[in-house]
Amino acid sequence: MPKQKPIFYHYGFAKIHPTDKEEIWEYSIQLHKNQNGKHWDLRLARPGEPKAFSWSMKKIPLIHTKPALAMRSHDHDLRAMDFQGDMETQNGYGTIKLVQRGKARVKRIDEDGIVIEINEQDYRLRPLKKKRYLFEKLI
Numbered sequence: 287m288p289k290q291k292p293i294f295y296h297y298g299f300a301k302i303h304p305t306d307k308e309e310i311w312e313y314s315i316q317l318h319k320n321q322n323g324k325h326w327d328l329r330l331a332r333p334g335e336p337k338a339f340s341w342s343m344k345k346i347p348l349i350h351t352k353p354a355l356a357m358r359s360h361d362h363d364l365r366a367m368d369f370q371g372d373m374e375t376q377n378g379y380g381t382i383k384l385v386q387r388g389k390a391r392v393k394r395i396d397e398d399g400i401v402i403e404i405n406e407q408d409y410r411l412r413p414l415k416k417k418r419y420l421f422e423k424l425i
Contacts, residue, residue, distance in 0.1 A: 300337055300361050304395045309333065313390040313404060314367040315347055320380030328356065328421070329367050330390065330402070337361035341411065343421060348386070348404060353422035356411060 312331040317324060326346050331338040340362050345354035370384040391403040399412035401424070408424040 299358060300335070300339065302339055302395060302400065304397075305392075306394050306396065308394075309392045311390050311392050311402075312338075312364075312367065313386075313388060313402075314338075314384060315386040316370070317346075317383045317385050318342075318380055319383075321378050326385070327359065329362060330392070330400075331364055331367060332392075336364065338364055338367055341419060341421065346385070347421055348407070348409070351423055353420045356419040356421040358417040358419060 309332065311333065314327075314329045316327045316329070318327060325342050325344055328341045328343070328347050329338040330340075338361060340359045341356040342359045343354045343356045345352075347354065347356075368384065368387065370382050373380055373382055388404070393401040393403060393408070395401075399410045399419070401408060401410050403409075410420075410422050410424055412420045412422065414420055
């Protein structure tokens with residue numbers, strides 16, 4: 287059976303182009319709290335791109351060894367990667383806390399997902415259906 291082409295484009299979101307060349311990207315992890323509870327955002331910024339690719343998840347990334355469902359969220363301006371404080375949303379008010387910020391080594395982007403190294407540990411964002419991804423620690 288032929289391999290499926292990667293599905294890293296969602297309507298209204300920038301395309302994440304496949305590559306087998308390692309690159310150093312910026313990343314940030316932010317905690318959002320609002321009236322609906324809390325979630326964490328993982329943002330990845332490719333060098334030279336004006337926006338950061340973003341995923342939202344209910345479990346904190348990089349801590350749990352079990353895979354977590356990650357929903358692709360709209361691309362954010364690069365300034366959003368460092369933001370923390372109070373913010374008004376469509377549904378009310380919320381608070382954002384910057385949990386971690388640094389450099390990530392993107393090892394490859396292909397039909398199996400996006401493989402990144404953060405703090406000397408490998409992770410993968412594996413595409414499922416539509417905007418759903420599985421964020422998993424690789425051993």
